[in-house]
Amino acid sequence: MEYLSGLVYTRGGFAEGYVAIEDGRVSEVSEGACPGRPSAEGVIVPGLVNGHTHAADGGLRIPPGMPLEDLVAPPDGLKHRYLRETPAEVLKGSMREYARTSAENGISVFVDFREGGEEGCRMLRSVSDRAVILGRPVSPEYDPCEIDGILSVADGIGLPSVSDVPPAYLEAVADHVRRERRMLALHVSERVREDIDTVLSLDPSFVVHMTEASDGDILKCAEAEVPIVACVRSNALFGRVPPLARMFETGADVAMGTDNAMLCSPDMRAEAGAFARVLSCQGGDPRDALDALLAGGRKILYRQTEIGLAAGNEADLAVVEGGKDPLTDLTSCARRIRRIGI
Ligand SMILES: [Zn+2]
Structure with a gap:
């Protein structure tokens, strides 16, 4: 005992x-x-749940002042070129290190939006048994064989923002994932406000960011019971602040993520500290940060109430x-x- x-x-x-x-x-x-x-x-x-990560890009050094779009927009943002051009062993080393640091920081599970299709998912699976993997397809067209291949390794599909992909592609992938009863998540309203009705019609397991979302968009997520994963430190690097107080006021389920390894360490205490400060500045209750830290991710992953x-x-x-x-x-x-x- x-x-x-x-x-x-x-x-x-x-x-x-x-x-x-x-x-x-x-x-x-x-x-x-x-x-x-x-x-x-x-x-x-x-054990802490990190609701949104990109574990492989920790080796990328970012030029100061680079706009978010130039850095992360697919297919040719700097991050995507780095992931394509870097040897698999180097990326696996970064992911292994990320998983180790996460465990040292009390993180039991991290939900990784893994780029690079099925092979990218296999790389992370081979170095960590504590990652929930949401794979990102490589093909610009809906390819059912590719989705099946990713789902043979991953826990679900994680997509870039709705602005980065055609609506027909989104619908086809979402239908496929729903049929297989797996998780679907996507980046929403990170750089620009995106149409929340389109997003919610896909029936996502959760959405990430909502930095540029309106009050109405957040309310629709709360009503549809679609949780929001906020990444305060990552957003701050690009001068953005997610409307956290509004998220809690509307009754949305909120979790937190540390986003890209190249931007933020996998440290949920640092994230919770930033989260609490933003809540205070927005007139919210900083203690809601504890709810997002301790309950938010577990609600998403395990459907625990x-x-x-x-x-x-x-x-x-x-x-x-x-x-x-x-x-x-x-x-x-x-x-x-x-x-x-x-
Ligand atoms: Zn992301």
Whole structure:
């Protein structure tokens, strides 16, 4: 039996107590004094989920001041040329390093929008068993064989923004993914506002960014129960700020992602800190950052409605140094974090 003690994120919120782990599962979550010597103390939370990453581009050095479009727009943005021209072993090395750093930062799973079709997905699968992979097709035309090939390795399909691909292509890919009952996600309103009705007609599992979205667009996502993954630090590098307070006001499910490895480290505490600051500036509640950090990604991946730790859970946890104020502890990169379990 292993014990963790401190401020535990339970289904009823944070409570002083302890967690017992046995045979890879949480066997007890209780308030009060820990009955045994704890192996770790602090703020005890479920393993973190990074809702949006591009793990392979960490080796790319970006020229200062480069506009977002020149950097990431397919097919010939700098990032895409880098991914095409860099040897597979170098990219796999970057992805392996990214997965290692993610685990060190308490991240249990990262949802990667993997470029490079089926082969790109195989590369990531070969170096990490903790990536949820959403593959991006290479062909500019809908190719059912290519989608089947990607889905034989990946968990779903992750597409660039709707402005980058023709509507007929989007519809065909979305129909295919729905038939296979897999995940479909796409970048939406990152550089320019895009038509949310078109996006929602695809029935996506979630959307990423919504930086340029209107209040009405966000409300439509909330009503359609399509979660939004926000990437505050990545957006900030291009002078953009996602309307986080509005997302929470409308009741949307919000998760957070650290986006491209070339832009931001896979550190959810840094992301949560930036998230909380933006919420404060927008008149929102900075504590909503904790909901996005701890619950948002898990709701998307596991369709869980109750997120806090409870007996029977897989032992997939993180313990953060501290234990007095979860918002401070979980948004500070200065606090040590340790992953527990799988
Ligand atoms: Zn992205």
